[in-house]
Amino acid sequence: MTMTSDMEIAISSIKVFADDGTMDMEELNFLMGLALRDGVIDTDEKRVLRSIFDKCPKGSVSDKVYERICLIREKHNI
Secondary structure: OOOOHHHHHHHHHHHHHHHHOOOOHHHHHHHHHHHOOOOOOOHHHHHHHHHHHHOOOEOOEOHHHHHHHHHHHHHHOO
């Protein structure tokens, strides 16, 4: 069975949060790189990213990471 990109993003996010319970800019960039590898964020990838971003409310990540998450949500309708 081939791993789909949404599954790869979900598995990678487990590692991100297992490390220190939060997400930094490098980790966010890595997850977005997986999502944008083919140039499009599909419905399944959006669903997974929405779930990940919901775990990153303001104050739980740096201001810069939170701002980037907000921009990503707006740009890609997540």
